[in-house]
Amino acid sequence: MSEEFCFHCGLPVGSGSEFTVEIQGHPRIMCCAGCQAVAKTIVDIGMDSFYDHRLKSAPGTLPAADIVPQFIADLSNWDETSLQTPYITQSDQQNQEITLIIAGITCAACAWLIEQQLKKQAGIIECKINSSSHHALVTWNPEQIKLSQILQAIAAVGYKAEPYTPIRAEAQIKQDNKTALIRIGLAGLGTMQVMMYAVGLYLGAFEGMEQNYQSFLRWVSALVATPVYFYSGFPFLKAAQISLRNRHLTMDVSVAIAISFAYFASLWATLTNGPEVYFDSVCMFIFFLSVGRYLEMRARHHAQSSTIKLTHNQQLIARVVISDLQTQMIPANKLIVGQTILVKAGETIAGDGIVSAGESTVNEAMLTGEELPILKRINDAVTGGTFNIDQPLTITITKNPQESALATIKQLLARAEAIKPPTYVLADKIARQFVLAILVIASLVYLYWHFNSPADAFWITLSVLVVTCPCALSLATPTAITAATSALANIGFLSTRAHTIEALRSVDHVVFDKTGTLTNGNYELIQVCPLNNWSEIQVLAIASALEAYSEHPIAKAFHGESLPSALENVKVQPNLGVKGQWRGFNVRIGKPAFADPQNQVTPPEQSGGQWILLTVNSEPVAWFEVVDQLRQDAAETITILQQQGKTCHILSGDSSGHAYTVGKKLGIENIRHNAAPADKLSYIHDLQKNGARVLMVGDGINDGPVLAGADVSIAVANASDLAKIAADGVLLGTSLKPLIGVMKGANATYRIISQNLSWAILYNLIALPLAACGFIPPWASALGMSASSLLVVFNALRVKRIVGQTRWT
Amino acid sequence: MDIIYFLIPLALVLLVVAILAFIWAVRSNQFEDLDREAQRILFDEDQATTLKKSDQQNKLHNHGD
Numbered sequence: 001m002s003e004e005f006c007f008h009c010g011l012p013v014g015s016g017s018e019f020t021v022e023i024q025g026h027p028r029i030m031c032c033a034g035c036q037a038v039a040k041t042i043v044d045i046g047m048d049s050f051y052d053h054r055l056k057s058a059p060g061t062l063p064a065a066d067i068v069p070q071f072i073a074d075l076s077n078w079d080e081t082s083l084q085t086p087y088i089t090q091s092d093q094q095n096q097e098i099t100l101i102i103a104g105i106t107c108a109a110c111a112w113l114i115e116q117q118l119k120k121q122a123g124i125i126e127c128k129i130n131s132s133s134h135h136a137l138v139t140w141n142p143e144q145i146k147l148s149q150i151l152q153a154i155a156a157v158g159y160k161a162e163p164y165t166p167i168r169a170e171a172q173i174k175q176d177n178k179t180a181l182i183r184i185g186l187a188g189l190g191t192m193q194v195m196m197y198a199v200g201l202y203l204g205a206f207e208g209m210e211q212n213y214q215s216f217l218r219w220v221s222a223l224v225a226t227p228v229y230f231y232s233g234f235p236f237l238k239a240a241q242i243s244l245r246n247r248h249l250t251m252d253v254s255v256a257i258a259i260s261f262a263y264f265a266s267l268w269a270t271l272t273n274g275p276e277v278y279f280d281s282v283c284m285f286i287f288f289l290s291v292g293r294y295l296e297m298r299a300r301h302h303a304q305s306s307t308i309k310l311t312h313n314q315q316l317i318a319r320v321v322i323s324d325l326q327t328q329m330i331p332a333n334k335l336i337v338g339q340t341i342l343v344k345a346g347e348t349i350a351g352d353g354i355v356s357a358g359e360s361t362v363n364e365a366m367l368t369g370e371e372l373p374i375l376k377r378i379n380d381a382v383t384g385g386t387f388n389i390d391q392p393l394t395i396t397i398t399k400n401p402q403e404s405a406l407a408t409i410k411q412l413l414a415r416a417e418a419i420k421p422p423t424y425v426l427a428d429k430i431a432r433q434f435v436l437a438i439l440v441i442a443s444l445v446y447l448y449w450h451f452n453s454p455a456d457a458f459w460i461t462l463s464v465l466v467v468t469c470p471c472a473l474s475l476a477t478p479t480a481i482t483a484a485t486s487a488l489a490n491i492g493f494l495s496t497r498a499h500t501i502e503a504l505r506s507v508d509h510v511v512f513d514k515t516g517t518l519t520n521g522n523y524e525l526i527q528v529c530p531l532n533n534w535s536e537i538q539v540l541a542i543a544s545a546l547e548a549y550s551e552h553p554i555a556k557a558f559h560g561e562s563l564p565s566a567l568e569n570v571k572v573q574p575n576l577g578v579k580g581q582w583r584g585f586n587v588r589i590g591k592p593a594f595a596d597p598q599n600q601v602t603p604p605e606q607s608g609g610q611w612i613l614l615t616v617n618s619e620p621v622a623w624f625e626v627v628d629q630l631r632q633d634a635a636e637t638i639t640i641l642q643q644q645g646k647t648c649h650i651l652s653g654d655s656s657g658h659a660y661t662v663g664k665k666l667g668i669e670n671i672r673h674n675a676a677p678a679d680k681l682s683y684i685h686d687l688q689k690n691g692a693r694v695l696m697v698g699d700g701i702n703d704g705p706v707l708a709g710a711d712v713s714i715a716v717a718n719a720s721d722l723a724k725i726a727a728d729g730v731l732l733g734t735s736l737k738p739l740i741g742v743m744k745g746a747n748a749t750y751r752i753i754s755q756n757l758s759w760a761i762l763y764n765l766i767a768l769p770l771a772a773c774g775f776i777p778p779w780a781s782a783l784g785m786s787a788s789s790l791l792v793v794f795n796a797l798r799v800k801r802i803v804g805q806t807r808w809t
Numbered sequence: 810m811d812i813i814y815f816l817i818p819l820a821l822v823l824l825v826v827a828i829l830a831f832i833w834a835v836r837s838n839q840f841e842d843l844d845r846e847a848q849r850i851l852f853d854e855d856q857a858t859t860l861k862k863s864d865q866q867n868k869l870h871n872h873g874d
Contacts, residue, residue, distance in 0.1 A: 053851060108848040130842045178835050185831040193824055197817075213810060220817055224824070 006031035007051070008039045008158070023048050038158035047116055047157075053109035074347075075151045077317055078163065080329050084147060087163035091139050095125050098147070100136040101164035102154065107131065110159070117157050121145055132302075133170070136161065173301045180294050187232035187287040190224050191280070197221045198280035211273075218270040218277050225279040229263045233286045235293065251431040251474045254438055258465045259285055265462050275459060281466055281781065288471050288789050296478030302485065318350035319343070321394065332384070333401045343393045351384040352399040360391035361552075373552060385701075389552070390572065430757055431473070434764075438468050445772045460774045467771040467781045468764050472788040476756030479796035484749040487803035491745075492738040493714075493729055500728040502753075503712040504746035506693045510641055511684065511706075513698035514652035514659050514673075517716050518666070519628040520734070523557035527625035529604055539622035543614050546570065546578045546589045554612065557626045582616070589614045596620055609658070628658065630665065637736040638666045644743060647692075651680050653702055680706040697739070699723055714739070745803040752799055756792045763788045 004013045007021075007028035019030035021039040030036040042050055078084060091097040105111055111131035118127045118136075123144025129136040138150060147163075154161040197217045204214055240256030243249065259282050266277040319327040321340040332350035335341070340356060343349050349362070361373035364386045373389050376382055382395060383405045399405075442464050449457035484501050488494075495501055512518050530539050540558075547558035549570045555578070567587075570580035577590010588595040592603060595613040601620050603611035609627040613620055638648050649670040652659040659673040672683055684706055687694050696703070696710035699719035707713040707726040715727035717734055724730050731738055767784055770776050776784075834840065 053848065108845045111845055112849070129845075131845045132842050174841075178840075181835045181840055182832055185835070186828055189824060189828055189831070193820070210810075213813070216814070216817075220821070224821070 004029055006035055008035040023051060035158075038156065041117075041156045042113065042158075045117060045120060045157075047113055050109055050113045053112070054107050074317075075148045075155070077329060078147045078151060083317065083329055083331065084163070086331075087165060088147075091125075094143065095139050095141050097137065097139045099164050100138060100151075100154075100161045102129070102134050102136055103160040103162075104158065105129075105131060105134045113157055114154055114159060117153055118150065121150065121153050124150070135164065176297065177301065180290070180297060183232040183235070184287070184290045184294055187228050187283060187290050190228040190232070191283040191287045193224050194221050194228075194280045194283045197224075201277070215270070215273065218266075218279075221277060221279040222267060222270050225263065225266070225283055228283045228286055229259065232290055233259055233282075236286070236289065249432050249435045251435065254431075254435045254468075255285070255289060255471075255474065257439075258468070261462055261465050265458070278462070278466060281785070284786065285471060288786070289474060292471075292475040292478055292789075295482045298482070335397050335401055337397055337400055339397045341395050341397065343388045343395060345388060345390050345392060347388055349382050349384055349386050349388055349393075349395065351395075351397045351401060352404040353382060353384075353395040353397040355380050355382060355393055356396045357394035358392055360393050361389045363387040363389055430761075434473065434761070438465075441768065441772070442468075449774075456774060460772070463774070463776055463781060464768065464771045467767045467776055467784070471785050472760035472763060472792045473757065475789055475792050476760055476796075477753050479793050480749050480753045480756060480799055483796050483799040484745055484803065487800040488738075488742060488745050489732075491741045491803060492732045492735070493742045493745075494732055495729045496724075497728040500712060501746050501749050503693075503728065504695065504742060505750045507646065507695040507712060507743070509647045509649065509687055509692045510695045510697065511649040511651055511687075511710070512668075513696075513700065513703050514650055514662055515628065515654055516699040516718065517697055518631060518634050518650065518662055518736075520631050521553070521718075522629045523554050523626045524629040525557045525624060525626050526609060527623075529623040529625075531621055531623070532619070534621045536622075539614055542582055542587055542616070543589050543612075543622070543624060545582070546580055546587060546614075549580075550578050554610065554626050558624075577612075585616045586618070587614070587616050609661075627661070630662065631734070631736055633735050633737045635666050637739055638668060640740050641743070642667070644740075646695075646743075649683075649687075651675055651683060651706070653677075653680075653700075677702045677705050681709050684710050697736075698727075714742075741803060745799070748802040749799050752795055756795055759791060759795070760788065 006013050007023065008030055013029055013031045019033060019036040020027045021030060021036055021043060022028070023039065023043055028039070030039060042048060087098050089097045102114065105114075108131045111129040114136065115127055115129050118124050118138065123141045125139040125141060127136060127138045140147075140150060151161050197220055200217050201209075201214065201221075203209075204217075236252050236255045236259065239250070239252035243253055262278040262282045262285075265274075266279050266282065268274060269277050317329050318332045318335050318339075319329055319342045320335075321327050321342055327342055335351045341350055341353070345360065355376050355378050357378065359375070359377050362376050362382060363373045364383065376393065381398075382393070384401070385405075442461055445464050446457055446461040449460050481501055485495050488501070515521065528536050528540060530536050544558040545567050547555040549555075550572050568581040570578060572578050573590070573594065576594040577588060579586065579588040579590075581587065589612060592601055592611065592613045595615045596618060598618060601613065603613070603623055604625075609625040612624040612626060614622045614624070641648060647670065648666075648668045650659050650663050650668050650672070652671075652673045653675055654673060657673070659671050663669065663671045672679070675683065680703070684694050684696065688711070694710045694712075696707050696713040697716065698707050698713070699716045701720045701722045703715075703719075704722045704726045707715065707723055712729075713727040714729045714731060715723040716731050716736070719727070719730070729742070763784065767776065767781070771781070
């Protein structure tokens with residue numbers, strides 16, 4: 001049977017999954033109970049057409065298993081008034097209003113589904129969800145429904161929602177967007193009008209026209225063009241002024257010179273009955289260029305707001321101990337040194353401190369990359385952001401949130417980012433030379449005609465400037481990058497920086513982190529070695545029954561093998577193993593030293609994995625080998641990357657030999673293990689010193705600095721927030737395979753940018769001499785300019801198709 | 810041809826009205842989420858067909874009028 005995929009989240013389903021839901025008359029297979037519950041809710045509220053409208057196999061769809069019961073239980077915290085207050089505004093006498101940020105929205109259908117779900121709840125007055133910013137504005141009546149119930153309703157259809165305060169940058173983005181739209185609207189409407197008058201004027205020029213009609217049309221054109229020039233053209237004039245002040249020539253200088261000359265010369269011609277007016281060209285330039293700029297700005301804003309979204313840390317909540325029986329919840333960033341907090345099992349530790357009571361294991365993977373939990377006793381130091389697994393801990397805070405370990409790593413990251421090698425942006429370099437050339441040529445043309453035919457000199461120079469206005473040139477890059485950004489998002493890659501796509505093209509070395517990047521952090525049982533006449537089935541049955549009591553990542557490797565046998569007096573020893581009684585025998589499973597403390601047994605030969613021992617009445621009965629699973633398509637991805645001529649490396653913080661086992665399996669020879677964050681950074685710097693362009697793929701906080709230091713970097717979907725901030729792009733799904741499409745897309749984009757630039761330059765090379773000789777009438781220059789701009793835009797749109805094809809190859 | 814002295818100013822007035830309408834639309838957040846609005850009509854239509862089969866027939870009937 002071929003591999004099946006969960007109908008809800010698109011993850012592969014293990015064979016024989018018993019989770020199904022009947023949707024639109026067909027039983028559909030689900031990967032887990034979470035997806036099943038969500039799908040059922042969706043069907044129950046009559047929204048099954050959601051499955052028709054959503055993007056099929058949208059990358060980054062949250063498997064509902066992500067919405068763990070713990071998350072839902074924690075939602076009730078939000079009913080505490082002290083936590084709510086900063087987020088809520090009183091919309092009128094009875095109703096309250098809040099902005100939520102929702103994770104997992106991939107298309108407009110998601111937003112629709114959530115809206116419908118919320119509208120069905122009693123007490124919700126209004127809800128508006130923006131499918132691009134993922135913000136929801138909800139108004140509700142607190143007497144009828146609680147905030148936690150609203151969040152739970154959203155979780156029931158498979159999305160995580162959290163209260164959110166939009167930060168200043170987002171308000172700014174919104175404002176910029178509106179201003180730009182109004183400028184474009186004005187320019188567009190104005191252009192249409194002025195073009196109509198221009199047709200009249202051209203016809204008049206051919207067939208004769210009475211002077212008073214001509215000057216009337218000119219005056220009306222001037223009237224319409226004036227607000228277009230001053231309001232819609234303002235950004236270009238302003239940018240040109242700035243770049244002149246910085247003595248740095250940009251495309252804006254050339255644009256501003258062309259439109260200003262054309263506008264004022266036309267105004268002069270209108271006043272003095274001069275030979276030509278160019279109001280139509282002025283408006284059209286401004287309109288086309290504003291549209292190009294707007295597209296570019298939207299791509300930039302999209303990147304910016306995705307970074308903001310990615311870096312929106314889940315609000316950590318600290319339970320401050322007030323008295324023996326009482327705790328009060330406050331936001332973690334309000335903690336002060338000396339406060340005592342209680343961290344329950346399954347909660348994230350809110351701040352840096354030392355354990356003052358309790359004993360538990362803590363997962364520090366986000367900090368060290370080490371998936372295995374670490375035992376914490378009284379007086380051990382714990383770090384904020386790490387995860388408490390089995391027992392409650394009482395912690396005394398020793399550092400202010402601003403000085404915490406997390407904050408320190410963030411500073412290291414900022415430093416690495418500051419010395420990041422600059423990306424060579426093709427268009428910038430060309431623009432500088434182009435603008436300089438045009439200015440020189442225009443002056444030469446003016447001088448020539450000044451001596452030969454002074455009356456025409458000004459008008460011919462003007463026509464040179466208008467014809468060479470770098471409209472196509474300045475549209476060449478932004479349109480291609482915009483098209484590529486959206487096409488790559490469709491195959492599961494989110495580019496979060498403007499230069500990412502151009503930088504990816506030149507990459508020749510790809511460096512992977514091991515844990516969490518090449519592997520997925522789930523342990524897998526790969527070998528069972530029964531001893532002394534025990535059968536494999538027997539030992540597996542006992543082992544899986546024991547491990548069923550533990551939530552340790554290694555224990556989870558046994559959870560699938562469920563052959564339950566009756567156990568009594570089971571006790572989980574944090575970080576060591578599990579013991580219990582089976583048919584009257586004492587059974588223990590775990591580290592060799594725990595399972596069999598008396599005898600020093602040695603495991604079978606060492607091979608990258610970890611050995612777990614099972615004993616019955618202190619007699620060793622079986623060895624189990626577990627390893628961290630490789631991501632499903634890691635091998636395939638690496639092979640294709642190598643075929644494309646890229647050298648692959650593994651950089652691992654892990655001290656075991658597992659990195660070499662993984663390397664062998666994937667065919668990677670360059671391996672460094674046991675590397676601290678600073679080692680990783682210097683490894684990359686060494687490569688860069690030898691002229692390599694490095695792409696780093698990573699996930700952990702410990703990868704942050706190296707992600708920031710590489711030429712270009714990508715964080716995987718389940719990466720820590722910090723890694724996502726540091727990276728230039730993020731993979732949205734659980735697969736590594738989009739990397740290949742991303743590489744192809746980057747190459748295609750670069751090719752199209754060069755084509756566009758070549759075309760724009762060619763066009764100018766042809767038009768310039770003609771204009772310099774005085775052969776080009778205004779209508780021809782306008783036509784040529786629009787045609788070449790359109791050509792560039794349509795060429796850029798091809799990126800979408802090229803990237804789209806790579807999706808299935 | 811003197812009619813243009815009347816028609817063009819009239820067109821200009823309409824242009825100003827169009828620009829003001831556009832500015833109003835932008836300011837009242839109508840351009841915030843373009844993906845969403847493009848698809849909204851599809852969603853609601855479908856919901857009607859799946860939820861209320863009988864209603865739908867009535868609707869078809871009404872459309873036929």
